[in-house]
Amino acid sequence: MRLNRKFFLQIFFILILLILGWAILNNLIINLSRTGIGFNFYWLSKPAGFSLAEQPLRYSPSDTYAWALFIGWINSLKVIFSSLVFATFIGILIGFARLNKNSLIGLISAGYITVIRQTPLLLQLMFWYFVGFLNLRNNTFLNFKHLINFSIQGIDLFGIKFSSEFSALLFGLSIFSSAFIAEVIRGGILSVPFGQWEAFRSLGLSERKGFIKIIIPQALPAFIPGLTSQYLNLAKNSTLAIAVGYSDIYAINDTIINQTGRAIECFIILLSSFLILNLLITNIMGIINKLIIRSRK
Amino acid sequence: MSTKINKFKIFFLSKIKTCILLKPFSFFLNILFLSSIISLLLVSLNWIFFKANWSVINSNLSLFAFGSYPPNEQWRPSLWLVVLTFIALITIYGPKKKWLRKNLVFVWIGTVPLGIFLLKGGFGLIPVMSQNWGGLTLTILITSCSILFSLPFGILLALGRRSSLFVIRKSCSFYIDILRSIPLIAVLFFGQLLIPLFLPYGLEIDRVWRAIIAFTLFVSAYIAEDIRGGLQSIPKTQLEAANSLGLNKYQITRFILIPQSLRVALPALTNQVIGLLQNTSLMSILGLMELIGIGRSILANPEFIGQYIEVYIWLAIVYWILCTLMAFLSKQLEKKMSTNKGY
């Protein structure tokens, strides 16, 4: 009796989904044919016709759309992974600082976290780009023995040049994520039972040694899930690159849709890119997790 | 195998280095730190009071609040905002009577259609097109509508993900996983672009509604995950007890599972609301005139060119205040809920 009921419920559900799906697709097809575009991927081999400011690999407007999309993918990876490293570094510092609750440094880091977390990322990016780099105009902000140079053209680090769009995005994303990462770090350390702190103190171990040898190893596994979700968020937030004029995969996607009107195909391409990125980050963090567990045994 | 362990040791060592850098904060370092903080503070204060030109904010306050809403009718959005503030105050400081508590939820839900009515017009009020809705009003409208729709949808998704029916379970999982992989701006953009394509020809949906639908689809996936966490935290013994009392699945869900998981998930849900409020700013890239959109258009005005810092700082303050208020509101709600049920 029960089996039959469940079976029919599922059939009913599938039917509803199918009807809805058919109605939507039908409208889609009608509308697409009305605009005369159709649905295919052949246009990927046509020349793109637009230029890109950010070119990690050689690109010219006569290259294909497919190549343009690939450049966008590389640009995205560039900014995402640099921001991950930068954000983690800052986040760890702020997270540790936040643990000294009553000192000056603890209060400042608490203030930093609350300001960064409660203002929109877009606003912060616009700040870094328009107020930060573009405002520099003819002045250079920092010129350290001609080795490190911050100016309107971006950052020049020992001869490697980063555009101002990349730099603004790097700073904006890293600082935004660092506030969240700081809370993950702090949460992980606080999750270690208080008895462990008492145990190493009563053995006479100094605060620093105890922190490094006893607390941190036990906090490491607690960091991983929080860090993973922050890294995934960072990857998704990198699409705000379009607001500062950095040609990441979303921005290029956007340009292509404006030029060719191929919204559905580009949507599929964007969706797949992010699914791949998702899998990439989740799997890397999984490997790190296994390494941590293995090193404890 | 050993190179992997070596790489991990390097990762470990770098963490130790940052620890050593911070821990011994000697007297000299403290003085250095303090003096740089004070000089930074002095520079900022100097700029705020003497160098900045705050007229860009003062002369545009109504734009920031209402967008390009016709001046004669601006009492309508302001009325709505006042009503919202009033209800928020009652939620925080109101008397603890039971009838009040029960109906408060419906009152909050009711503010949304009230807002839409006041803003849109019709039925005696002059209709105002959605192109003219903007600023703070639009931000709050998008946020509240999206939350109103995504909460029930998220709950349904969370329950569906636990369903014993294979098809329902897999479709809900699929939906949640896909929506959580895509960046929000893509969902918003494709919402603006694609929703009209999916509708029968002739049925037009306004840009604001497309945005609300896109936000709803996106946020409900995240809400579903938060509620799932809440559902998982309910001990199995409760289900056993409920079952032995003879309650059926629907009753258990309604009386035991949902209230408790909502209570557990409240902090996470608050974060979603705060995130949504901040994310409405993305609509400025897609042409809606919410807070940041208004800011940008003001900066494009030749009268106020180059006054980036004042406008951005003002916007940051507004968002910061709104988010802090929301966090405060939710903490109060948490307190009220726990005292009500007595645990």
Added chain:
Amino acid sequence: MESVLIAKNITKSFSKGINALNNVSLNLEKGKVLVVMGPSGSGKSTLIRTINGLETFDDGELNVLGIKIDSNFDEKKIQKIRRRVGMVFQQFNLFPHLTILENITLAPINVQKRNKNEVKEFGMYLLAQMGIDSHAKKYPNQLSGGEQQRVAIVRALALKPELLLFDEPTSALDPERINEVLDAMRILANQGMSMIVVTHEIDFAKEVSDKVLFLDNGKVIEISSPEIFFSNASHERSRKFLNQLDKN
């Protein structure tokens, strides 16, 4: 007889005027065992934690092994005390990510700067005395509660302490496991270790202690020898408490 611990008028209050400790004074001589008893919340744990600086106090003076501390938290002095005074906790607090042997040798190597091999040998010797040397390479979660607590005792002993503090060492153990830990403590007492033990185990107290201190609401109600305390306690409250314990 020299004293290992002299406490004079130790007072500690938490906020709202609640006194955790109220003018507690005691004197423990070398080689003697003091058992601290009292209802929950009476300040027993707080008292024992002030001795090695895990808790501060607001008034009074402590003289631990000749080192004097008062209400000012003198970090250096506390560290000196911790190198000579060992502590065993109710929740064992073993380090889960280290093996048993690593747990034991960590402090002697890093704090007392002793030779690695000497410390390892000594650790194995102590484990053998407790009968658990076969577990040396295992991790805490692979041992039973009673075994973990005995490891905790060895961990404290590895520092060659002159005074051992026990904070309800058997309260978190299954009844079958309590005796193995109490036996270990009995042996230590017989070997002349100075010990302060917070416990509810009356039989152990009767057998092993040289003095019993009864605390209630942070105040010392009475200090007497076990013979007097358990058969003919001088205070009304002590007798009430003992009656309640007996019922269990």
